[in-house]
Amino acid sequence: xxxxxxxxxxxxxxxxxxxxxxxxxxxxxxxxxxxxxxxxxxxxxxxxxxxxxxxxxxxxxxxxxxxxxxxxxxxxxxxxxxxxxxxxxxxxxxxxxxxxxxxxxxxxxxxxxxxxxxxxxxxxxxxxxxxxxxxxxxxxxxxxxxxxxxxxxxxxxxxxxxxxxxxxxxxxxxxxxxxxxxxxxxxxxxxxxxxxxxxxxxxxxxxxxxxxxxxxxxxxxxxxxxxxxxxxxxxxxxxxxxxxxxxxxxxx
Amino acid sequence: xxxxxxxxxxxxxxxxxxxxxxxxxxxxxxxxxxxxxxxxxxxxxxxxxxxxxxxxxxxxxxxxxxxxxxxxxxxxxxxxxxxxxxxxxxxxxxxxxxxxxxxxxxxxxxxxxxxxxxxxxxxxxxxxxxxxxxxxxxxxxxxxxxxxxxxxxxxxxxxxxxxxxxxxxxxxxxxxxxxxxxxxxxxxxxxxxxxxxxxxxxxxxxxxxxxxxxxxxxxxxxxxxxxxxxxxxxxxxxxxxxxxxxxxxxxxxxxxxxxxxxxxxxxxxxxxxxxxxxxxxxxxxxxxxxxxxxxxxxxxxxxxxxxxxxxxxxxxxxxxxxxxxxxxxxxxxxxxxxxxx
Numbered sequence: 001x002x003x004x005x006x007x008x009x010x011x012x013x014x015x016x017x018x019x020x021x022x023x024x025x026x027x028x029x030x031x032x033x034x035x036x037x038x039x040x041x042x043x044x045x046x047x048x049x050x051x052x053x054x055x056x057x058x059x060x061x062x063x064x065x066x067x068x069x070x071x072x073x074x075x076x077x078x079x080x081x082x083x084x085x086x087x088x089x090x091x092x093x094x095x096x097x098x099x100x101x102x103x104x105x106x107x108x109x110x111x112x113x114x115x116x117x118x119x120x121x122x123x124x125x126x127x128x129x130x131x132x133x134x135x136x137x138x139x140x141x142x143x144x145x146x147x148x149x150x151x152x153x154x155x156x157x158x159x160x161x162x163x164x165x166x167x168x169x170x171x172x173x174x175x176x177x178x179x180x181x182x183x184x185x186x187x188x189x190x191x192x193x194x195x196x197x198x199x200x201x202x203x204x205x206x207x208x209x210x211x212x213x214x215x216x217x218x219x220x221x222x223x224x225x226x227x228x229x230x231x232x233x234x235x236x237x238x239x240x241x242x243x244x245x246x247x248x249x250x251x252x
Numbered sequence: 253x254x255x256x257x258x259x260x261x262x263x264x265x266x267x268x269x270x271x272x273x274x275x276x277x278x279x280x281x282x283x284x285x286x287x288x289x290x291x292x293x294x295x296x297x298x299x300x301x302x303x304x305x306x307x308x309x310x311x312x313x314x315x316x317x318x319x320x321x322x323x324x325x326x327x328x329x330x331x332x333x334x335x336x337x338x339x340x341x342x343x344x345x346x347x348x349x350x351x352x353x354x355x356x357x358x359x360x361x362x363x364x365x366x367x368x369x370x371x372x373x374x375x376x377x378x379x380x381x382x383x384x385x386x387x388x389x390x391x392x393x394x395x396x397x398x399x400x401x402x403x404x405x406x407x408x409x410x411x412x413x414x415x416x417x418x419x420x421x422x423x424x425x426x427x428x429x430x431x432x433x434x435x436x437x438x439x440x441x442x443x444x445x446x447x448x449x450x451x452x453x454x455x456x457x458x459x460x461x462x463x464x465x466x467x468x469x470x471x472x473x474x475x476x477x478x479x480x481x482x483x484x485x486x487x488x489x490x491x492x493x494x495x496x497x498x499x500x501x502x503x504x505x506x507x508x509x510x511x512x513x514x515x516x517x518x519x520x521x522x523x524x525x526x527x528x529x530x531x532x533x534x535x536x537x538x539x540x541x542x543x544x545x546x547x548x549x550x551x552x553x554x555x556x557x558x559x560x561x562x563x564x565x566x567x568x569x570x571x572x573x574x575x576x577x578x579x580x581x582x583x584x585x586x587x588x589x590x591x592x593x
Contacts, residue, residue, distance in 0.1 A: 048472065074474040086472070088465040091458075099458040103474045108459040109483065111451055114276060115458045156473060 001026050002047075002078075002164050002196060007056030007066075009046055009220075016042040017053070018220035024164065029190045029197045031211035033204070035240060039220035040200045041083065044166050048080045049073040060164065074104075079162030083169045083200075085149035086156075089142035093133050093152060096141060097124035097159055104160045127159035130189065147178045151185070158189065165189075167199035171206065179203060183210055208232065216240070276450070283446040290438040294431060303434045304502075305546070309538055310441035311498040315515075316522040316534035317448055318491035323520070324528030325452060326484050327464030328378070331516050332389030335373075335396045336489040338511020339366050340496025342400065345413045345506040354422050362497055363490055370489035371482070378481035390513060397511045412507035417500060427501055437498050444491050449531055451487065460484055521559075525566055527573020536575050 002024040009017040016039045024030055032040050045051040047058055049070040058065040065073050088096050101120035102108050110117070116124075128134040131151045136144065141152060150170060157165055170186055171179040183206045190197045201207050207214060208228040216223040216237050224234045231237055294303060315337050322328040343365045347358035373392050377385055400407045408414050419427040427433045451457055459480050462470040467477050500506050509515070518541065526537020544562060548555040570577050 050472075070471045071474045071476050074472060080472055082469075086466060086469040088462050088469065090465050091461060095458065099455070099462055100473045102455045103459065103462075103470075107455050108475050109480065110455040113455065114453055115455045117455060156469070160473060 001059075001061060002198075003057070003059040004047070005057040005059065007043075007046060007058065008054050009042060009051060010054055015220045017046060020056070020217075020220070020222055022215060022222065022225070024196050024198055026163075026196055027194050028213060029187070029211055030199075030213040030215060031207040032198060032200045032215045032217060033202070033207055034217035034223070037219075038217040040217055041168055042220070043217065044080065044168050044200065047073075047166060048078055074160060074162075077161075077163035078166065079157035079160050079164070080166045081150070081153040081157045081168060081170065083172050085146070085153040087141045087149055087152050090140065092138050092140050093128065093144070094124065094137035096152065097127055097155065100124075100156050100159045123159060123161075127155045130158065130192070131155040131185070146173055147182065150174070150182065154186075154189075158193070162195060164196040164198065165193075167197065169200050169202065171201065171203060179206065186210070275453075279446060279449060283442050287438060287442040290442070291435050294434065300430065303430065305542060307434055307437045307498065307502050308542055309535075310437040311495045311502065312518070312522065312542065313441060313495075313535045313538040314444045314498070315492045315495035316519050316526070316538050317445060317531075318488040318495070319516075319519040320523050320528050320531075320534045321448060321451065321460075321484055321488045321491075323523055324533075325457065325464060326460040326481060327467075328481060328485070329382070329386050329520070330377075330389040330485075331386045331513065331520070332391070332393030333488065333492055333519055334513065334515030334517075335389075335393040335511055336366055336370060336492035337496040337499070337515050338396060338400070338506070338508075339369060339489075340493030341500035341506035341510045342407060342413065342496075343493070344497040345417045345500045346406065348417045348419070349413060349415070352418065352420075355419065355427060356422060359497055363493060366489050366493035367486060370486040374482045374485035374489070378478060378485055390516070393511065393513055393516060397508060397513070400508050400511055407506075407508075410508055413500075413505045416504040417506075419501065419504070433501060437502070440494055440498055444494055445535070448491060451484075452531055456480070456483070521563060523573065524563060525573055527576035527579075529572075530575045530579055533573050533575035537573060540574065 004020055004022040007017055007020045008015065018039075020043065032043065034040050042051065046053050047065065049065070049068055049072070053066050056066060060076055060078060063076060065076060065078065068076075088099075091099065095116075098116040098120050099108075101123045102110070102115070102117060105120065107117060107120075125134070128137060131154060133148065133151060133155055136148060141149065144152060150172075154167065154170065167186065171182050174182060186197065186199065187210050199211075211228065213225070214228060214231045215225045216231060216234070218240045223240055224231055224237050226234070290306065293306070315333070319330065319333045322330050322333065340362055343362035344358055347353060347361055348355070351358070353361070373389075377388050377392070380388055401409055403409075421427075425432050425436060427436060459470070459475055462473075462475065463477055463480055471477050496510060499510060522537035522541050523534050524537070525540050526535065527533030544559060545555070548558045552558065566573060572580075
């Protein structure tokens, strides 16, 4: 279980994350939404160690992750994919997966053996199959389509067998059809892998269709949490998205 | 194309690649064959100039290839790698002059000193990125160079280590004999290249590639980027230092120029000339640079201009080193004929 307790982070006078307290149950699928500048990516950066919180706790199965380095947090089981696909451009898909498994098995510093190690193959193969990248195993990452690069980014997080997977706008920069394919893939992964998935998304159609739980952030604070129906009717959420002049009788 | 694909001559895009099988035995055979060919060279060509040329290639080749472990494989462009070449030459020379220990002991002690110095300097430098890393390594190089110049009682200052380096025989090897020195240099070169190739093709080699491509992402898959960078910084320093030892044995001395920034500049030049995407690029670059140097300096006193034009040709004309160009051309040709690696 991932528990966030009174998490805060400020940049100068701007409170990017303001006393956030949240629970993500094991095996849950949660969407994090909010207007631009709401602090969604900062929230992810705090959980994954890219930023150090000013105060608060990030408990994964009772162990506090706050202030730990990204490699440490990854080893505890929090994986992450980025808004802009973060991959290794000169490596092939297969090399990327094999090297990531190597790192997860603490064999990234092995000098006396040849790459790839036989014991890394199965997991790499499984991740590629899961994301539909096996047929592109020999493609150099830089030459993949935008959608495939995003999938590779997710595969990189997934191949580490995380307990919690954070996806920062998995559909960013995609066309309508590609978006739906990606989000179907995310849902399929969640159902198959039985892991906790938290994703940031701007497309409300997608959010309301697939996320059983939604968290709304605004100015670094939690504005609302709940089911899609509850969020859709929430006055504060409507106001945050549409403004006070338009919100009477409206729904997202 | 990845450097591995380049080495295997694979086309750049969607082409199945040969399964990566353990190839260490093949590498051992190749290394032994290269050593035997080099060792037998004096029986075919008795020219002392040729043997001298190969010894210099061994010294600079180890240095340049080790620099490529930083530049090409890890994305760390060091402007100060020459400090370890100088450290090797001075460390070994001083050890032999002052302590009179056997050559193997002095060699191991030199590597130990290099290890400690590289560990300290590396721990500071690898925290920095890009140009900051480059210039802080340069600053350390100038610090070491200044120390050599200033500490006259130990290093001989700008005159270098005078009086020659004692080279007592050991295990039946007499390095004051030119032929023995030649064979020993070839052995060090082949062993050094073999070990560096092993590093490049190991899981750690792929960790370095990941760091070069995207260090942030590498840390988010659990890689301790700082530690990996420090490890390769120290390992590369050890090979550069070995190059310095060969040079000290060759000239029977050590000079401040060995630790000057121009040595690091030559290392970068060699890498640009030979190419950084193939393992042997720097070795090819070393041979090219030494040939160019020896030829051009004989023909004109303006050798700097000629070398400058050559580097411009590679940097602007080809936009890659010679080996990069050749391998890409070969890969395209194979792709064109429908061959698959």
